Amino acid sequence: MRIDVYTIFPRIFQSPLEEGLLGKAIRRGLVEVRIHDIRDYAPGKHRQVDDAPFGGGPGMVMKPEPVFEAVTRTLGYRLEELERLKREVSVIMLTPRGERLTQAKVAELASRSHLALICGRYEGIDERVLQHLCTEALSIGDYVLSGGEFAALVIIEAVTRLLPGVVGNLESLREESFSGGLLEYPQYTRPAEYLGWKVPEVLLSGNHGEVEKWRRRMALEWTRRMRPELLNEGDKGEGG
Numbered sequence: 209m210r211i212d213v214y215t216i217f218p219r220i221f222q223s224p225l226e227e228g229l230l231g232k233a234i235r236r237g238l239v240e241v242r243i244h245d246i247r248d249y250a251p252g253k254h255r256q257v258d259d260a261p262f263g264g265g266p267g268m269v270m271k272p273e274p275v276f277e278a279v280t281r282t283l284g285y286r287l288e289e290l291e292r293l294k295r296e297v298s299v300i301m302l303t304p305r306g307e308r309l310t311q312a313k314v315a316e317l318a319s320r321s322h323l324a325l326i327c328g329r330y331e332g333i334d335e336r337v338l339q340h341l342c343t344e345a346l347s348i349g350d351y352v353l354s355g356g357e358f359a360a361l362v363i364i365e366a367v368t369r370l371l372p373g374v375v376g377n378l379e380s381l382r383e384e385s386f387s388g389g390l391l392e393y394p395q396y397t398r399p400a401e402y403l404g405w406k407v408p409e410v411l412l413s414g415n416h417g418e419v420e421k422w423r424r425r426m427a428l429e430w431t432r433r434m435r436p437e438l439l440n441e442g443d444k445g446e447g448g
């Protein structure tokens with residue numbers, strides 16, 4: 209998979225793309241991430257990327273031209289070829305006004321071959337970018353960040369870990385929160401007792417059937433408490 213990112217703060221991406229599973233996936237060539245500075249495509253000596261909003265109001269709005277130029281030129285399309293670009297690349301605007309990201313959406317994105325993520329700053333980006341350059345708009349949650357960079361990193365990380373070969377043990381993807389419709393059960397490791405707090409006895413029993421039952425019950429209990437809307441009708445009464 210290839211992911212192109214458009215931002216006016218490219219250095220934000222340096223360390224996150226080098227560390228952990230994501231860094232390893234990039235080094236192994238399982239995902240290719242290219243970061244582009246929108247300012248490089250802004251005209252004039254001052255490389256201006258923002259301007260006051262038409263109609264008045266606070267703050268500044270990112271201008272359309274540098275974003276259109278950055279995306280088309282880096283991906284090798286002409287401005288007259290936007291329809292072809294959008295058929296071949298998923299161009300995603302990051303905005304709190306977008307569709308809210310879920311694990312199901314992440315899985316869908318992971319099945320595509322080429323994503324382009326556009327990060328806004330200030331009051332956002334001129335709407336013509338969303339209307340004519342983007343294929344969709346995504347939000348990572350119901351809160352407002354100062355810029356789309358961390359939202360882009362959330363998407364890159366969540367999508368990459370679903371790509372073949374990135375997570376070594378496929379079992380861990382299957383058991384994760386949201387994958388089976390429930391949040392995950394609690395996990396423990398050594399020591400079996402710490403400051404007098406004991407690990408649940410059943411996990412030390414070696415009885416796999418009982419461990420499975422306990423995990424299922426805990427996953428249900430936790431989901432019912434934290435996120436009841438995730439439960440199917442049948443699960444709502446199950447587990448005691």
Ligand SMILES: C[S@@+](CC[C@H](N)C(=O)[O-])C[C@H]1O[C@@H](n2cnc3c(N)ncnc32)[C@H](O)[C@@H]1O
Pocket residue numbers: 302303304305326327328329330331332333346347348349350351352353354355356357359
């Ligand atoms: C300060 S926000 C602009 C918020 C905008 N004025 C509004 O009220 O919808 C600046 C940029 O941060 C990014 N951003 C902020 N919150 C986000 C979220 N929940 N999901 C995705 N991107 C977000 C977007 O790229 C946005 O253009």
